[in-house]
Amino acid sequence: xxxxxxxxxxxxxxxxxxxxxxxxTSSDIGGYNYVSWFQQHPGKAPKLIIYDVHTRPSGISDxxxxxxxxxxxxxxxxxxxxxxxxxxxxxxxTSTNIVVVFGGGTKLTVL
Amino acid sequence: xVQLVESGGGLVQPGGSLRLSCVASGFDFSNxxxxxxxxxxxxxxxxxxxxxxxxxxxxxYADSVKGRFTISRDNAKNTLYLQMDSLRGEDTAIYYCAxxxxxxxxxxxxxxxx
Numbered sequence: 001x002x003x004x005x006x007x008x009x010x011x012x013x014x015x016x017x018x019x020x021x022x023x024x025t026s027s028d029i030g031g032y033n034y035v036s037w038f039q040q041h042p043g044k045a046p047k048l049i050i051y052d053v054h055t056r057p058s059g060i061s062d063x064x065x066x067x068x069x070x071x072x073x074x075x076x077x078x079x080x081x082x083x084x085x086x087x088x089x090x091x092x093x094t095s096t097n098i099v100v101v102f103g104g105g106t107k108l109t110v111l
Numbered sequence: 112x113v114q115l116v117e118s119g120g121g122l123v124q125p126g127g128s129l130r131l132s133c134v135a136s137g138f139d140f141s142n143x144x145x146x147x148x149x150x151x152x153x154x155x156x157x158x159x160x161x162x163x164x165x166x167x168x169x170x171x172y173a174d175s176v177k178g179r180f181t182i183s184r185d186n187a188k189n190t191l192y193l194q195m196d197s198l199r200g201e202d203t204a205i206y207y208c209a210x211x212x213x214x215x216x217x218x219x220x221x222x223x224x225x
Contacts, residue, residue: 038156040156045217046148048212048215051212057213091156098158098171098172098174100146100158100212101158102158
């Protein structure tokens with residue numbers, strides 16, 4: 001069982017906006033601004049798309065945005081495109097005896 | 112360009128050992144913390160281990176591998192290692208090295224089976 005909780009799947013039509021949630025506790029998401037999001041296409045390595053809750057690495061589209069409220073972080077993809085169909089994972093620093101925890105992943109289907 | 116290239120994966124029997132390597136290029140390897148992350152077939156990402164920059168004095172492991180896996184680094188060779196002992200079927204996964212979770216290698220597959 002993953003330490004962070006994500007919905008198993010979300011879907012949206014081309015051009016719509018979707019939001020993926022990632023719920024943790026005060027020991028991880030709620031306690032630190034160190035939430036990251038990763039995109040993974042089948043057979044590929046994960047790709048960092050958001051770090052420190054809402055910062056995009058260079059080269060990442062501004063259609064991707066991150067936020068946090070309490071123990072829940074969110075990834076919003078606006079104007080979804082066919083190439084956005086992928087698995088998305090959140091992670092967070094944690095104050096427990098492990099350094100990093102991941103969410104279970106969310107499969108985005110573009111209709 | 113930052114590059115991370117893993118190697119050392121393969122088929123190993125339960126109870127066996129493997130050593131994974133991750134050769135880094137395109138950046139000053141010694142100055143960056145590194146991680147190993149794995150992904151079992153059809154499953155999600157699982158953080159495995161962390162080593163701090165420079166001396167590597169801070170090391171952490173996931174509970175699932177603690178006491179069986181050992182992370183290390185050789186800054187002179189720009190290489191990160193993961194020594195995996197007492198391997199189990201549930202260790203079967205693609206193993207990725209990652210520079211502070213920002214840059215990832217393509218992974219190396221470890222299969223533990225008799």
